[in-house]
Amino acid sequence: DAGVTQSPTHLIKTRGQQVTLRCSPISGHKSVSWYQQVLGQGPQFIFQYYEKEERGRGNFPDRFSARQFPNYSSELNVNALLLGDSALYLCASSLVTLGRNEKLFFGSGTQLSVL
Amino acid sequence: AQTVTQSQPEMSVQEAETVTLSCTYDTSENNYYLFWYKQPPSRQMILVIRQEAYKQQNATENRFSVNFQKAAKSFSLKISDSQLGDTAMYFCAFMNKDNYGQNFVFGPGTRLSVLP
Numbered sequence: 001d002a003g004v005t006q007s008p009t010h011l012i013k014t015r016g017q018q019v020t021l022r023c024s025p026i027s028g029h030k031s032v033s034w035y036q037q038v039l040g041q042g043p044q045f046i047f048q049y050y051e052k053e054e055r056g057r058g059n060f061p062d063r064f065s066a067r068q069f070p071n072y073s074s075e076l077n078v079n080a081l082l083l084g085d086s087a088l089y090l091c092a093s094s095l096v097t098l099g100r101n102e103k104l105f106f107g108s109g110t111q112l113s114v115l
Numbered sequence: 116a117q118t119v120t121q122s123q124p125e126m127s128v129q130e131a132e133t134v135t136l137s138c139t140y141d142t143s144e145n146n147y148y149l150f151w152y153k154q155p156p157s158r159q160m161i162l163v164i165r166q167e168a169y170k171q172q173n174a175t176e177n178r179f180s181v182n183f184q185k186a187a188k189s190f191s192l193k194i195s196d197s198q199l200g201d202t203a204m205y206f207c208a209f210m211n212k213d214n215y216g217q218n219f220v221f222g223p224g225t226r227l228s229v230l231p
Contacts, residue, residue, distance in 0.1 A: 042221030
């Protein structure tokens with residue numbers, strides 16, 4: 001079975017541009033979360049979607065938005081890119097919201113560089 | 116707000132030896148989960164072990180075990196019989212389970228090097 005897949009793996013943009021990152025969860029997983037990992041730091045929570053509804057939002061500006069599609073895949077959009085948006089963006093999926101035996105599975109991330 | 120602290124930015128251990136990575140957290144919640152994740156150079160986050168706060172028994176997964184001290188808000192990871200493949204960044208993470216979703220709070224990480 002395929003794991004969590006993210007595309008693209010690497011991306012270079014310039015300041016002010018917009019970017020869309022994509023995530024396909026593990027088959028059957030209905031919950032998708034997005035995290036930003038700046039170099040040398042731990043990941044920071046951006047969004048969680050479950051059954052196509054936003055279930056959680058981290059402390060990120062409105063330039064960040066996301067959505068989940070009927071097939072449970074997800075997109076993360078970032079507008080008006082800043083140099084500080086350069087980071088590894090991780091997507092994670094789980095079957096439902098975490099319960100007693102649930103595990104969160106991560107993709108390998110999209111490395112975004114803003115020049 | 117919850118915070119997670121890992122006071123050891125880097126550690127090294129000889130192959131086959133035992134190493135302990137430290138983690139402390141701050142929360143006012145009573146119902147939560149704690150995790151250790153491993154991030155090798157491939158960048159993929161891999162779950163090592165999880166602990167539910169309501170369980171007093173420390174979790175174990177093969178060579179990995181934790182020392183969970185709820186009152187002290189401490190959650191250390193012990194790796195026994197260290198292997199070269201254990202070389203990676205290790206992140207301690209906290210999750211407060213509410214009715215609507217999940218929000219992981221990660222620590223800054225500890226870079227572990229296993230030396231041959």
